[in-house]
Amino acid sequence: xxxxxxxxxxxxxxxxxxxxxxxxxxxxxxxxxxxxxxxxxxxxxxxxxxxxxxxxxxxxxxxxxxxxxxxxxxxxxxxxxxxxxxxxxxxxxxxxxxxxxxxxxxxxxxxxxxxxx
Amino acid sequence: xxxxxxxxxxxxxxxxxxxxxxxxxxxxxxxxxxxxxxxxxxxxxxxxxxxxxxxxxxxxxxxxxxxxxxxxxxxxxxxxxxxxxxxxxxxxxxxxxxxxxxxxxxxx
Numbered sequence: 422x423x424x425x426x427x428x429x430x431x432x433x434x435x436x437x438x439x440x441x442x443x444x445x446x447x448x449x450x451x452x453x454x455x456x457x458x459x460x461x462x463x464x465x466x467x468x469x470x471x472x473x474x475x476x477x478x479x480x481x482x483x484x485x486x487x488x489x490x491x492x493x494x495x496x497x498x499x500x501x502x503x504x505x506x507x508x509x510x511x512x513x514x515x516x517x518x519x520x521x522x523x524x525x526x527x528x529x530x531x532x533x534x535x536x537x538x
Numbered sequence: 539x540x541x542x543x544x545x546x547x548x549x550x551x552x553x554x555x556x557x558x559x560x561x562x563x564x565x566x567x568x569x570x571x572x573x574x575x576x577x578x579x580x581x582x583x584x585x586x587x588x589x590x591x592x593x594x595x596x597x598x599x600x601x602x603x604x605x606x607x608x609x610x611x612x613x614x615x616x617x618x619x620x621x622x623x624x625x626x627x628x629x630x631x632x633x634x635x636x637x638x639x640x641x642x643x644x645x646x
Contacts (some may be wrong), residue, residue, distance in 0.1 A: 454632070464624065464636040477633070510579055516632075525569055525632060526586040532579055 423448065425515050425530035426495075433536045434503045442498040442533045446515030453496045454527060455488060458510040470496060503537045510534050540565045540629040544637035551615045551644045559610040559640045561625030569628040570601055572610050575639070576621045584610070584623075615644045 426445040434440050446453050455467040457480075467480040470490035478488065485503075490496040500507055511534075514527040541564040551557055563570070572584040585592050585599040587608065592599055596615075601608040612619055622641050626634040 452632070454634075456634070456636075463638055464626070464634075466633040466635075469632055480633070512581060514634075525628070526571065526583075527569075527632075527634060528583060529573070529581040532581065534579065 425513055425528050427511075427513050427530035427533050429533060430531065431534050431536070433538060435538050436504055437502050440500040440503050440507070440535055442500075442511050442513075442535070443495045444498070444513030444515075444530060445495040446513075447528055449517060450515035450528075451518045452516045452525075453490050454514040454516075455496075455498050456512045456514065458512065458532075460509070464512070467498075500535075503535070505537045508535055508537045539633065540567070540627055540635045542625055542627050542635050542637040544623075544625055544640050546640060547638065549640055549642045551612075551619075551642065553615060553617060553644055553646050555615050555644075556611070556613045557615060557642070559612070559623055559625075559642075561608040561610070561627075561637055563606050563608075563625075563627045563629075565606070565629040567601075567603065567606075567627045567629055569632075569634065570608055571626050571634065572599055572608070573624040573626065574619075574621050575624060581624075612642070615642075617644045617646055620644045 458464045468488045469477040485501045510532045512532045514529045543562045570588045574582045589603040598611045622639040626636040
């Protein structure tokens with residue numbers, strides 16, 4: 422049973438380019454979360470998605486960032502026109518169906534390290 | 539949102555020593571998890587423990603929900619235990635709030 426798969430593990434972009442980060446949840450999981458780890462700010466929630474729906478994007482920067490979880494395929498976190506301040510580790514997590522009132526353990530992937538030159 | 543505080547911030551251990559890491563949280567929790575971030579940056583799930591006690595090998599954890607704290611015990615530490623240990627919690631939602639972490643260094 423494969424865990425949460427993120428790719429690429431490392432991504433280098435120049436300022437102004439686009440970054441696409443992919444996350445395949447664990448088998449049977451329908452909830453996906455993205456978190457960002459900035460050097461001086463720690464790990465912070467960004468967005469929560471279910472298949473074809475953004476449930477909560479309260480942690481996403483207002484501009485340049487978007488996320489999707491299509492009916493088929495992985496979840497994508499997209500950063501347009503990257504800047505140096507976007508350099509961070511981006512983690513994806515998934516959890517099985519059910520509301521947060523039930524057991525809602527989140528399983529994390531290995532992360533994608535984005536470096537903006 | 540819920541506030542999560544971890545102590546101590548740094549811990550240096552001699553191989554074979556035991557240690558206790560603490561996590562305090564500001565509200566009732568429906569999810570509390572402990573993670574180990576290894577030197578390669580990977581986040582490893584250790585425990586899902588909103589209440590009670592669990593053990594996994596040399597690691598164990600206890601959460602006293604009524605007093606709003608959780609403890610992670612490392613026994614007979616090994617150099618591979620080095621890294622940053624994070625506690626994260628949710629209160630009536632799904633957004634995990636992470637503590638600042640405890641950096642553990644185990645010396646041979």
